[in-house]
Amino acid sequence: MTSRVLLVSPASSPALRQARFYDGFGPLDPSGAARARAAADSLPRADRAVRSPGARCHETAAELGLDSDELPELATLDAGHWRGRTLQEVGAAEPEALMRWLTDPESAPHDGESVQALCQRVGAWLESEGQEDGRTLAVVEPEVVRAAVVHALTLPPETFWRLDVPPLTVTELSGRSGRWNLRLGRPLADDTTPANSRRPGTGI
Known part of the structure; x- marks a missing residue:
């Protein structure tokens, strides 16, 4: 039995462009919505x-x-009291806390969820998908893509922030529970959107 999990990152939004910790609200920007519509025909079955x-x-x-x-288990990283703030704002107000969060996967100075906890949560979902035959297409936040790759390849959680996930790209994991192969992210369609999801944070 082989499972395929295709992780599609969301289209661009103001929060993404502003390097803002995502709070779950706020729409796509018009160009992001248009690119998603244009990419619809390129989706795999x-x-x-x-x-x-x-x-x-x-x-x-x-x-x-x-x-x-x-699926609630695919929620983005809970940034606690940093939700809705930009990375620059947090860095100015809590520089030591921000640095600790970026370097220690078990740290959660925002009183939310640690990177380690996110990787474990997403990893549990991925292992459940590994019991299913066929193909799952999941539109998920960039942090969820990172966490899935860290788990699938048994990478050290410190590598989490070194994985870039541009908007509207597909990352494919195939195999079964306990053993996954990675097909690196590819655009759904020709897209000139800047790869501006390289900054850390929920939607950053």
Whole structure:
């Protein structure tokens, strides 16, 4: 039995462009929505479609023409009291806390969720998908893509921030529970969107 999990990152949004810790609200920007619509025909066939909670994954899935189920286990990293703030704002107000969070995967100075906890949560979902035959297409936040790759390849959690996930790209994992192969992210369609999801944070 072989499972395929295709992780699609959401289209661009103001929060993404502003390097803002995502709070689950806020729509896609018009250019992001247009690119998602244009990419709909390039989606591979899937046996089931799921998505992260939050407005931009919901809108991306809709623009891609997907009838998807929202799964709480695919929620983006909970940034606690940093939600809604930009990386620059947090760095100015809490520089030591921000540095600790970026360097220690078990740290959660924002009183939210640590990177380690996120990787474990997403990893548990991925292992459950590894018991299913066929193909799952998941529209998920960039942090969920990173966490899935860290788990699938048994990478050290410190590598989490070194994985770039541009908007509207596909990262494919294939295999079965306990053993996964990675096909590196590719754009759904020709896209000139800057790869500006390189900054850390929920939606950053």
